[in-house]
Amino acid sequence: MISIFTTCPICGHENEIQVYPEDYLKWQAGALVQDAFPYLSADDREMLISGICPDCWDKMFNDEEAEEDEPDFEDDVDECGYDPYLGCYTEDC
């Protein structure tokens, strides 16, 4: 096994990923990460691609979830176009 070191662009943390040298050459030659290193976890593959560590992924993911909790006004509009704030603006109803 050889060690590949990646530096997370968000937190700056350096991570070590162990791979087989022949697989590393495959990857350098253009193979997809998941094809070259089928034994790595999704976290490890992501670190090879973007350098972003699992901790930062979690933070980013949690941020996105928090945003989805905000009220979405499109949900308040019926299919017929009825808007609870503005009233109906289609002739069908």
Ligand SMILES: [Zn+2]
């Ligand atoms: Zn990080």
